[in-house]
Amino acid sequence: MSKNIAIGVDIGGTGIKAAPVKLKTGKFVEERYRIPTPDPSTPDSIARTVAKCITRFEPSRKTPVGVAFPGVIQQGVVKTAANLDDAWIGVNLRELIRDYAGHDVYVMNDADAAGFGEHRHGAANGRDGVVLMTTLGTGIGSALIADGELVPNTEFGHTIIDGEIAEHWAAESARDRLDLDWDGWIKNLQRFYSEMEKLLWPDLIIVGGGVSKSHHMFLPHLTLRAPIIPAELRNGAGIVGAASWAAAAVKREEKRAKDAAKVAEKKAKKAASKG
Numbered sequence: 001m002s003k004n005i006a007i008g009v010d011i012g013g014t015g016i017k018a019a020p021v022k023l024k025t026g027k028f029v030e031e032r033y034r035i036p037t038p039d040p041s042t043p044d045s046i047a048r049t050v051a052k053c054i055t056r057f058e059p060s061r062k063t064p065v066g067v068a069f070p071g072v073i074q075q076g077v078v079k080t081a082a083n084l085d086d087a088w089i090g091v092n093l094r095e096l097i098r099d100y101a102g103h104d105v106y107v108m109n110d111a112d113a114a115g116f117g118e119h120r121h122g123a124a125n126g127r128d129g130v131v132l133m134t135t136l137g138t139g140i141g142s143a144l145i146a147d148g149e150l151v152p153n154t155e156f157g158h159t160i161i162d163g164e165i166a167e168h169w170a171a172e173s174a175r176d177r178l179d180l181d182w183d184g185w186i187k188n189l190q191r192f193y194s195e196m197e198k199l200l201w202p203d204l205i206i207v208g209g210g211v212s213k214s215h216h217m218f219l220p221h222l223t224l225r226a227p228i229i230p231a232e233l234r235n236g237a238g239i240v241g242a243a244s245w246a247a248a249a250v251k252r253e254e255k256r257a258k259d260a261a262k263v264a265e266k267k268a269k270k271a272a273s274k275g
């Protein structure tokens with residue numbers, strides 16, 4: 001697989017989707033591959049499916065692979081999984097996928113991946129300042145990007161507003177569950193985004209998730225200081241973001257290793273000249 005390509009995988013509630021992504025353009029170089037999310041969505045069944053998605057594209061040993069997961073991830077370990085099985089908490093997702101796929105991977109929160117993808121190749125491309133990405137789906141995902149740097153695991157969908165967790169009444173899934181018409185849902189979205197503005201003062205707000213296809217039904221009805229616009233990469237944002245993130249992580253690690261080697265070389269030379 002070419003040097004300028006990375007593979008992104010997005011673990012969702014209904015499907016696990018993957019594609020190889022051209023890093024310069026953010027475009028898929030092969031058709032996206034999708035496997036329905038196994039039920040029950042246990043760590044082993046999901047990791048096995050993710051591995052299948054990765055190996056299908058026959059990555060070379062050096063191809064970066066990024067995986068987006070719908071929960072908090074720290075150092076490869078799952079810390080929360082609000083909309084998945086509790087068995088996930090404490091699982092080292094990075095190691096588990098590596099074991100099944102025989103390939104190293106980088107794992108991150110799904111909304112962080114989508115936000116990173118939108119910043120690299122979508123609606124927030126190259127934007128400075130504070131960009132708030134939100135995904136409206138079963139839950140609400142969030143990503144905060146300040147001058148191009150991602151602050152991971154913000155989880156703003158779990159903010160308690162008026163005594164209740166925001167995603168319970170403002171996620172796309174709340175429309176059905178609470179039997180809300182557009183006006184009712186828009187009121188809830190207004191409550192959520194006003195609170196976000198109060199706390200974060202974003203320069204730009206991006207809205208992703210399946211419902212962002214119908215953005216004209218709700219975005220123009222929200223009154224906010226910052227522009228609020230639909231995501232551009234739609235369904236692909238998580239894949240593009242995870243792939244780009246993995247490639248950036250590989251670069252960072254390579255640079256660190258090179259710098260460390262240089263320092264060691266200098267030290268060795270100094271020691272030799274002294275001796």
Ligand code: BGC
Nearest residue numbers: 070071072082111139140141
């Ligand atoms: C989870 C987030 C996730 C979001 C979207 C929320 O319930 O806590 O981690 O990003 O759903 O999947």
